[in-house]
Amino acid sequence: MATNTCSHLDQIRPVSARTHGCEECLKTGDPWVHLRMCLACGHVGCCDSSKNKHATKHFHSTKHPIMRSAQPGESWGWCYVEQVMLAPAELEARPAESQPPA
Numbered sequence: 886m887a888t889n890t891c892s893h894l895d896q897i898r899p900v901s902a903r904t905h906g907c908e909e910c911l912k913t914g915d916p917w918v919h920l921r922m923c924l925a926c927g928h929v930g931c932c933d934s935s936k937n938k939h940a941t942k943h944f945h946s947t948k949h950p951i952m953r954s955a956q957p958g959e960s961w962g963w964c965y966v967e968q969v970m971l972a973p974a975e976l977e978a979r980p981a982e983s984q985p986p987a
């Protein structure tokens with residue numbers, strides 16, 4: 886397993902889910918399988934196992950790179966750019982001034 890190389894952790898915001906289901910599927914009445922929440926804006930979209938794949942479409946339309954699972958009991962995240970899994974501790978929004986020691 887490769888080490889995490891996500892360079893987008895500074896784009897994580899302390900968001901909360903904007904909807905209780907996939908935002909687009911709720912409008913069209915489509916079903917979904919699992920839910921993913923964008924950590925840049927709180928958009929909730931359906932996963933790639935769902936027919937509409939709205940979470941991935943959200944990334945392509947907004948370039949928001951990081952989402953996390955919105956399933957109960959799941960706390961992992963995913964960066965669409967590097968395609969790496971992110972641990973829960975990495976998904977905390979961090980202050981802009983936090984710099985690694987030189």
Ligand SMILES: [Zn+2]
Pocket residue numbers: 890891892893894950964965966967
């Ligand atoms: Zn990344």
Ligand SMILES: [Zn+2]
Pocket residue numbers: 907908909910917930931935937938939940
């Ligand atoms: Zn959807």
Ligand SMILES: [Zn+2]
Pocket residue numbers: 923924925926927928943947949
């Ligand atoms: Zn977003």
